Amino acid sequence: MGRTSKDKRDVYYRLAKENGWRARSAFKLLQLDEEFQLFQGVTRAVDLCAAPGGWSQVLSQKTGGQEGGQVLAVDLQAMAPLPGVTQIQGDITQLSTAKEIIQHFQGCPADLVVCDGAPDVTGLHDVDEYMQAQLLLAALNIATHVLKPGGCFVAKIFRGRDVTLLYSQLRIFFSSVLCAKPKSSRNSSIEAFAVCQGYDPPEGFKPDLSKPLLDHSYDPDFNQLDGPTRVIVPFVTCGDLSAYDSDCSYPLDLQDGSKYRYTPPTQPPISPPYQEACTLKKMGRLAKEVRPEDGPISRAATMPQPLDTQLAPEMEGLPLISASPGCPNYVHSFP
Numbered sequence: 577m578g579r580t581s582k583d584k585r586d587v588y589y590r591l592a593k594e595n596g597w598r599a600r601s602a603f604k605l606l607q608l609d610e611e612f613q614l615f616q617g618v619t620r621a622v623d624l625c626a627a628p629g630g631w632s633q634v635l636s637q638k639t640g641g642q643e644g645g646q647v648l649a650v651d652l653q654a655m656a657p658l659p660g661v662t663q664i665q666g667d668i669t670q671l672s673t674a675k676e677i678i679q680h681f682q683g684c685p686a687d688l689v690v691c692d693g694a695p696d697v698t699g700l701h702d703v704d705e706y707m708q709a710q711l712l713l714a715a716l717n718i719a720t721h722v723l724k725p726g727g728c729f730v731a732k733i734f735r736g737r738d739v740t741l742l743y744s745q746l747r748i749f750f751s752s753v754l755c756a757k758p759k760s761s762r763n764s765s766i767e768a769f770a771v772c773q774g775y776d777p778p779e780g781f782k783p784d785l786s787k788p789l790l791d792h793s794y795d796p797d798f799n800q801l802d803g804p805t806r807v808i809v810p811f812v813t814c815g816d817l818s819a820y821d822s823d824c825s826y827p828l829d830l831q832d833g834s835k836y837r838y839t840p841p842t843q844p845p846i847s848p849p850y851q852e853a854c855t856l857k858k859m860g861r862l863a864k865e866v867r868p869e870d871g872p873i874s875r876a877a878t879m880p881q882p883l884d885t886q887l888a889p890e891m892e893g894l895p896l897i898s899a900s901p902g903c904p905n906y907v908h909s910f911p
């Protein structure tokens with residue numbers, strides 16, 4: 577696959593690089609704003625699960641950046657710095673991170689809290705949905721501490737089996753809750769965004785970091801909401817109807833007649849997990865993949881092994897590392 581193939585398959589990935597956004601997800605927030613005018617009057621915002629920083633870039637621009645606006649970005653991963661954005665590296669489900677965020681807004685609440693958090697998906701739908709729900713609840717819990725009355729909360733949501741429970745919890749705190757799907761979010765993904773406007777906690781509600789939202793006991797029977805306890809929220813697709821379809825491949829020369837020119841990513845990952853594999857590959861030290869059609873695994877031992885003869889002197893004696901440890905189709909070491 578050439579380096580342009582992702583540009584062809586994913587038009588938003590390509591446009592993000594061309595427009596200087598760190599991530600294609602920037603378009604999701606922009607399209608949500610087109611529909612809901614999220615940034616009106618917003619000067620203080622929190623971006624939960626922010627790396628690599630596409631949403632923070634949008635927030636920083638829309639809140640006036642260094643000239644008065646204030647954006648706090650939080651993520652498990654380190655993020656390259658952005659002007660006008662303060663960063664906290666931490667887990668939003670941890671009490672210590674939540675406290676740090678709350679402290680930042682002490683005495684001066686935020687107008688907007690967003691969360692594009694996604695756990696590493698396992699492929700087990702129930703587990704993935706549960707993890708996503710926990711992230712959203714952690715974000716909501718933080719929002720209840722830092723949002724001003726009338727403020728807005730936007731969070732990624734998986735439209736899975738128990739989503740109505742989440743809507744019900746959100747409706748307790750916001751006068752309007754709906755579910756939005758921007759054009760730049762693939763149809764094939766169960767991802768959508770809960771757009772919650774008009775922060776209005778129930779009378780007598782006292783934000784508490786341990787109760788009830790960070791309570792990890794999740795009763796499955798309670799999720800089957802029926803009758804008056806079942807909340808059905810409106811579902812809205814947003815983004816101009818003429819916007820690109822994120823599930824389509826587009827020719828490299830787009831319709832507006834502009835000639836295609838490859839654009840490198842705006843902000844390459846600062847310490848990606850595959851960095852070691854790339855270094856080893858450059859040095860010819862990455863183990864070779866053996867496919868089933870190449871014959872039985874044991875043949876690998878008898879295959880010519882040119883890598884050994886190309887060893888850089890400084891790499892002599894170092895262990896060889898497979899691109900995919902744990903996968904039986906990969907050879908883990910050479911003699």
Ligand SMILES: C[S@@+](CC[C@H](N)C(=O)[O-])C[C@H]1O[C@@H](n2cnc3c(N)ncnc32)[C@H](O)[C@@H]1O
Pocket residue numbers: 598599601602624625626627628629630631632650651652653666667668669692693694695696711
């Ligand atoms: C889809 S990315 C966010 C992209 C971001 N909105 C942007 O525009 O660049 C999801 C992020 O969620 C973060 N994340 C997942 N679980 C988290 C947690 N418990 N605490 C903080 N960040 C978390 C991941 O590290 C990842 O960077």
